[in-house]
Amino acid sequence: MDAYDEEEDGLELFSTGLGDLYYKSNEEDPYIIKNDDDVSIVEELEDGDPNMFVHHEVPLSDFPLCTAWMDFNRQDGEQKGNFIAVGTMDPTIEIWNLDVVDEVEPHYVLGGVSKKKKKVKGKKGKTYKKGSHRSSVLGLAWNTVVRNALASASADKTVKVWDLSAGKCLVTLQHHDDKVQSVAWRSPEVLLSGSFDRTIAMTDMKDSGQCCHKWPVEADVESLVCDPHNEHSFVVSLENGMVQAFDIRTASSNSNPGQPIFTLHAHEKAVSSISFAPSTPNFLATGSTDKMVKLWDLSNNQPSCVSSLNPKLGAIFSVSFSIDNPFLLACGGSKGKLKVWNTLSEPAVANKFGKGRQNAPALRNDPPTE
Template sequence: MYDVQTGALQKIFQGHDGGVWAMKQEGDILVSGSTDRTIRIWSISSGECLHVLRGHTSTVCCLAILNPATTSDGLVMPERPLIISASRDSTLRVWQLPNPDDLPTYQANSSGDDVSSAYLLNVLTGHQNTIRDIAAHGDTIVSGSFDCTVRVWRIPTGQTVHRLVGHTQKVYTVALDHESRRCVSGSMDNSVKIWCLDTGSCLFTLQGHTSLVGLLQFSHGFLVSAAADGTLRSWNPDDGTCKIVFSKRGGAITCFQHDSQKVIGGSDRTLKMWDINTGEHLRELLSDLTGVWQVQFDERRCVAAVQRNQLTYIEVLDFGARRDGMQDRGRRIVVDAHGCEIEGL
């Protein structure tokens, strides 16, 4: 964990025995999933590992923290915050999110089976291969799998509501729009499909990408997809038409995020920004890279995990620097673990 103002290293959360594939945060709680098959619950303020949840028999690929929300039936679901985990072992698990006031149960020499049982609420089975992505809201989970299917689950019962069949190759990404009662999936078959949550029917198949569709985001009234063909596309979810193609003219899109004004996307060499309403390329945020692994932004800053000259960096860009009259605008400053500038880099 880093200080976004100075770049100084604040904490290292140590404990996993394998690569960390998934992270979610809620208040002072950080939840992580790993190739070591465990889920760890951390206190952000102390850096302490509070709980270790065991049960998956392979890599934990993705996580979701699900807070109580009002469903289409007017009910508040779930009754308490949950963790949803999905794994290469083809199962999903539903856990109670430990309360911050719960006493830590993690001990280095403990198997932790009793702890896991205390928080485990359900195991969802049905997929026949790796579960690559999940989305959740209220009492509903949507999962996409390498078995070429999408499943819609009801959390209180743990049962499959719909098994959505139509993709001809692996499903890599899913998104959920609870207000319109629709979910979306992207696949290695180059297509995006929009499904009705109530009936399980496929409403639209969106064609245009020429390679794996690995990323989707359905928010701010926009449905955006990203693919290995080097493009992002904005779609009208009400009629299935493509509105705008954002071209990278480079390698596969590895990450992106959008809001109601802009799209920021990364590939193997650059991080670029477009106007989401017009498709205009606004600027190249970062260049001369050998990889962009992740990007996230808010109203003030954009943070990207990138590779440059065989080293991995966390790059922090400040959208408000010009407005605030900050010095060194446009100059890249590399800092050490203490936040002190490293000269010559």
């Protein structure tokens, strides 16, 4: 364990094609998606048409647990690309180029098990690449300002920050005592992380992650997001169905340090995912294993439910607002299906948040299945 954090010195961050194959039937085609396949599906939504179709599929090495889109092109940092980082049950982070169809292997990988195994008498174990996680990758966050920086959270109780240009781990943070479920960049230099140790940690990366402030929460952390409309606020969802908001300025305050701005009993079961509408202040979506998706108005730090939906997806694992069309909310659940909800089609949402915006048809259709 003494060599656990052997990252490269001197690195400073904060100062092929598959070809056309033919099969006689779908049963013979190994690339047809099955319910238990380890695949990440790229969906496209036809503008103005409430139907989704599979644009292409990506075969993964293990079951996916988290993703983060990014535009950083390792081959040319100035030229923006279209990439997705995928964390799986493995300690490996796979980076896939979404502009390439029928790729059979990742563009590159971060960490993972080394192919060169060391033989130790009387011992069996894996040999990891330098700087790699030791367990499943549970959360990912791309830094949109320092574009070659990617943060990862793991079941090995650590948070790592990676330099995408070099493909190496810059720093390993060990501020938690249990699995780290979620990470989010509050600013280009400040990183938040949420853990099953029932704490939120805020780390200043300008001093290599040495400075850390923590907030206690009442249950295991499920999801963590920063408010894009308030530079001081972040929201966390918990395993007990609660959602709490905090002000980062309490990190330097002696009065009631760590007290939440509000505590909301949002769902009856774990709140697995939360998402802020990118261009609409105080508009938050929550998804839960109680099978419900809810929309909230957080005005004046007094949350109120604006609308709710059972999208018939089973337990909800992920909700995410679209950046390009900010009232579209994508939802994914345990049934292996996706739905896109045009939240502006709800009268209460349109009345509260949609003034001056054009209404669009409700997009609640499942993608076509064979």
